[in-house]
Amino acid sequence: MSLRFPDPEQRAAIAAAAKEAGVSMQEYILSAAYERATAVEARFLEAFKASVSRSNEAFTTEPGASDPTPEQRAAEQQAHSTLETEGQGRAA
Numbered sequence: 001m002s003l004r005f006p007d008p009e010q011r012a013a014i015a016a017a018a019k020e021a022g023v024s025m026q027e028y029i030l031s032a033a034y035e036r037a038t039a040v041e042a043r044f045l046e047a048f049k050a051s052v053s054r055s056n057e058a059f060t061t062e063p064g065a066s067d068p069t070p071e072q073r074a075a076e077q078q079a080h081s082t083l084e085t086e087g088q089g090r091a092a
Contacts, residue, residue, distance in 0.1 A: 003029070
């Protein structure tokens with residue numbers, strides 16, 4: 001890995017931090033990048049869980065709104081049966 005820093009002060013600060021941590025500059029930079037990436041992932045997952053929770057709340061406020069009635073289920077099954085029968089006739 002090539003470490004090029006246009007700012008010599010930035011390079012010196014990173015070198016000092018790596019030395020204090022007892023690791024190479026490469027390892028220090030990779031560890032920092034990994035920590036940042038996992039922090040972003042954690043924030044994303046927290047936001048996703050909050051979104052799922054809000055969605056669940058929205059669906060539980062109107063119970064049955066998403067559940068088909070027995071009549072709707074029967075109509076869907078009849079339509080499915082009809083499509084299967086018509087599909088088999090055309091394939092033959």
